[in-house]
Amino acid sequence: MTSDGVPPILELRGFRYTYLEGTPRAVEAVRDVSFRINPGERVGIVGPTQSGKSTVVDAFAHLLRVKPGQVFYEGHDVAAPGYDRQALRRRVGIVFQRPESQIIEDVVGADVAFGPTAAGLSAAETRERVEESLNTLGLPYPEYRLRYVHALSGGQRRRVAIAGVLAMHTPVLVLDEPMAGLDPRGRHELLELLMRLQKDRDLTLIVCSASLTDASLLCDRFVVLDRGSVVADGPAREVLREPDRLAGLDITLPEPVIAARELRKAFPDFPTELLTEEELEAELVARLGAS
Amino acid sequence: MLELQRNVIFGQYIDAGSFVHRVDARIKIVATVVFIVASFLIDSFLGFAVVLPLLVLIQVVSKTSLGYVLRGSRFFLAFLVFILAFQVLFYPGDVPESGYLWRWGILSVSNEGLYTAGILGLRVIFLYYVTTMLMLATSLVDLTNGLEQIFGPLQRLRVPVNELVLVFVIAIKFVPIFIEEVERLARAHTARGVPFDEGGPITRARRIGRLLVPIFINGFARADTLTTAMNTRSYRGGRGRTKLRWMKAGVADWAVLALITAWMVAAWLV
Numbered sequence: 001m002t003s004d005g006v007p008p009i010l011e012l013r014g015f016r017y018t019y020l021e022g023t024p025r026a027v028e029a030v031r032d033v034s035f036r037i038n039p040g041e042r043v044g045i046v047g048p049t050q051s052g053k054s055t056v057v058d059a060f061a062h063l064l065r066v067k068p069g070q071v072f073y074e075g076h077d078v079a080a081p082g083y084d085r086q087a088l089r090r091r092v093g094i095v096f097q098r099p100e101s102q103i104i105e106d107v108v109g110a111d112v113a114f115g116p117t118a119a120g121l122s123a124a125e126t127r128e129r130v131e132e133s134l135n136t137l138g139l140p141y142p143e144y145r146l147r148y149v150h151a152l153s154g155g156q157r158r159r160v161a162i163a164g165v166l167a168m169h170t171p172v173l174v175l176d177e178p179m180a181g182l183d184p185r186g187r188h189e190l191l192e193l194l195m196r197l198q199k200d201r202d203l204t205l206i207v208c209s210a211s212l213t214d215a216s217l218l219c220d221r222f223v224v225l226d227r228g229s230v231v232a233d234g235p236a237r238e239v240l241r242e243p244d245r246l247a248g249l250d251i252t253l254p255e256p257v258i259a260a261r262e263l264r265k266a267f268p269d270f271p272t273e274l275l276t277e278e279e280l281e282a283e284l285v286a287r288l289g290a291s
Numbered sequence: 292m293l294e295l296q297r298n299v300i301f302g303q304y305i306d307a308g309s310f311v312h313r314v315d316a317r318i319k320i321v322a323t324v325v326f327i328v329a330s331f332l333i334d335s336f337l338g339f340a341v342v343l344p345l346l347v348l349i350q351v352v353s354k355t356s357l358g359y360v361l362r363g364s365r366f367f368l369a370f371l372v373f374i375l376a377f378q379v380l381f382y383p384g385d386v387p388e389s390g391y392l393w394r395w396g397i398l399s400v401s402n403e404g405l406y407t408a409g410i411l412g413l414r415v416i417f418l419y420y421v422t423t424m425l426m427l428a429t430s431l432v433d434l435t436n437g438l439e440q441i442f443g444p445l446q447r448l449r450v451p452v453n454e455l456v457l458v459f460v461i462a463i464k465f466v467p468i469f470i471e472e473v474e475r476l477a478r479a480h481t482a483r484g485v486p487f488d489e490g491g492p493i494t495r496a497r498r499i500g501r502l503l504v505p506i507f508i509n510g511f512a513r514a515d516t517l518t519t520a521m522n523t524r525s526y527r528g529g530r531g532r533t534k535l536r537w538m539k540a541g542v543a544d545w546a547v548l549a550l551i552t553a554w555m556v557a558a559w560l561v
Contacts, residue, residue: 020296023359024305063478065294086486094482100505102479118484150508164483 007075008036009172009204010060010092015070016228017055029055031228039171042198042205044215044236047225048250053208054097056225057176060206061092090119093170097177099154099161108134108152108160109145115168126167133163137193155186166197173197174206179214191217211252212240216275224249237273256280295470300363301423302466304430311353311428314547315540316437319429322551326421329555330414339413341558345551346420353428360423371415378408426463435460436538453528461517465510472509476502 017030030052037043047053058064059071068079073088096102105111112133116126131141137159149160158178165173178194179187195218198205209215215222222239224232226249232239239246243257253261256274260283263270267287274280306312311319333339350357381397382404393400426434435456442452477487480502487498 023297023362024307024356025296025303058478061482063481086484086489089482089484094479096479096482100509101476102483103505104480104483104485104501106504115484168484 006039008072009039009074010037010206011035011072011075012056012059013070013072015056015059015066017052017059017064017066019055029228030059033225033228033230035223035230035233037204037206039204040202041221042219043207044212044219044222045206045208045225046210046212046215046222046251048210050227051225052228053210053225054176057094057174057206057208060172060174061089061094090115090168091170092172092174093165093168094174095158095162095165095176095178097180099158102161102164103149103157104164106149107145108139108147108149109141111149111160112163112167115164119168129167129169130163133167136166136197137163138189139163155182158182158190169201170203172204172206174208176208177210178207179209179211194218210250212246212257213252213254216254224251236275240273240275241271243272295474296467297362298365299367299466299470300360300427301367302426302463303363305355305427306430307354307428309352309354309428311349311424315538315544316429316433317441317538318540318544318548319425320434320437320441322548323421323425325548325552325555327418329559330417330421332559333414333555334410335561336409336413337561338558339410339417341561342417342555345554346417349424353424355424355427360420360427364419364423367419368416371412375408375412378411379404382407431460431464433538434463436534440538451528453532465513468513469506469510472506473499473502476505 012033012035015030015033016028019025019027019029029050033052033056045053045056055064059066060073062071062078062083062085066079068077071078073091076083078085078088094102103111104114109130112130113126116129121129130145134141134144139156139159149157152160158181162175175194178190182190194205197203198218205218207215207218212222216236220236221234222232222236223230224239224246231245231249232242240254240257243253243261246253247261254275256277256279257272259280260270260272260274263284264272270287271283274283329342333342350360379400382399382401384403384407386399386401386403390402391399392402429437438456438459439453442450442456446452477499480498481487485498485501487495490498
């Protein structure tokens with residue numbers, strides 16, 4: 001429970017997961033991960049490859065054989081017998097690393113309509129949701145609804161995948177490596193769109209990435225994973241205050257943090273909890289002015 | 292949850308470092324051929340009973356968990372039972388009137404039908420077991436080298452041995468990749484509200500059908516990438532290619548082959 005009595009929207013309690021458990025090919029992906037995410041939070045789950053990020057994401061929507069007592073949605077154990085997994089999946093929307101994998105129908109409009117239809121919405125409501133989602137993602141409804149998914153570019157396909165999840169109006173939106181493979185303009189557009197959506201719909205936003213830079217643009221809290229365990233968890237600036245530990249992991253640090261670490265050679269107490277270049281510049285100007 | 296990797300072990304290699312793993316790959320391939328020939332020659336329950344202890348011996352020596360092999364054969368065994376049921380119900384051979392246990396129109400259950408289906412079932416299980424064991428205990432590199440050396444002499448007759456072996460090995464190698472891919476796709480579809488983990492077997496099978504188009508598209512893309520990778524690394528078949536390590540069969544290897552051959556001949560003759 002949080003201080004005001006509202007249970008966290010998602011919680012992992014001592015979550016562990018081994019793929020192909022009990023076989024000679026067993027791989028322990030997550031060892032012992034615990035954290036809580038409150039409604040409306042923007043959390044970046046950051047870690048190098050093989051750190052267990054994607055396993056954690058799959059656990060949120062009960063896409064793995066999760067053991068009881070480890071994963072909770074709004075305080076309810078998702079692995080409890082009789083728990084409505086379909087309802088959970090209508091609340092936790094996931095955009096996977098490779099967007100192609102989650103596209104079900106061949107035609108853009110039909111694919112975006114898939115979720116709402118499966119959830120039992122009327123044809124009129126579904127159409128409205130599809131139009132709204134496609135327009136939001138910059139894929140004008142009249143132009144794109146009958147296009148073939150497989151004939152679209154990679155960036156457009158990712159947008160269709162996101163539109164398919166948005167159309168479900170899920171309170172939680174999880175994005176696994178949303179920026180991978182996008183050009184700078186595509187990244188910028190996606191970033192603005194996600195920020196706007198998060199504000200407008202008061203979403204709980206979870207971004208998985210191997211890059212703290214990407215995560216820092218969208219999130220104000222980081223959970224850093226390494227080899228299946230949590231190595232840091234806290235507000236973004238607090239986590240960045242100890243950059244040396246992060247630098248040992250195979251993750252991309254934000255540019256201002258990299259610069260600040262170098263500047264520590266000249267100013268040993270130079271702060272590293274800098275999120276933007278402007279902050280770095282201000283700090284540097286102040287230091288140089290003082291000396 | 293769709294856990295195909297658990298239920299399909301075809302094409303997997305598990306390095307348990309046992310004696311079976313260390314036997315020369317060529318000997319293992321030839322021994323497998325001996326097993327395959329024997330499986331067609333043996334046609335009595337007694338013959339297969341003689342074979343059984345040898346299989347148990349191989350299983351024990353290989354240090355591979357029997358439970359893992361059995362669980363990994365679930366789909367295969369279910370399919371086999373399905374096929375054998377048809378074999379029994381539509382048995383085409385001659386049956387004396389006293390041989391029928393049950394009859395309804397063209398469907399029947401007869402002693403002869405059960406016997407034939409039983410032998411056929413054992414034959415298929417035997418074949419499946421030895422080939423699965425060969426792949427579980429032989430790395431792909433050894434399998435490739437072994438096949439290339441066994442069929443090497445055919446190159447003089449202008450048979451493209453290296454290319455054929457390569458195609459065979461890639462085909463096997465793609466099975467686990469495909470299985471992983473199906474699992475990944477099924478997870479993504481589940482997240483969007485296709486409940487792969489609910490419903491009866493037919494509903495589930497129909498849902499898997501939906502994955503076919505993306506799987507084929509990914510498969511072609513993968514094949515394309517592989518071709519490009521091989522071209523950029525100047526793959527041009529096996530002509531003039533030398534090997535760093537030549538395989539050498541020792542006394543123990545030949546003894547294994549002799550033992551298996553003798554055992555199979557005995558099983559055939561009883």
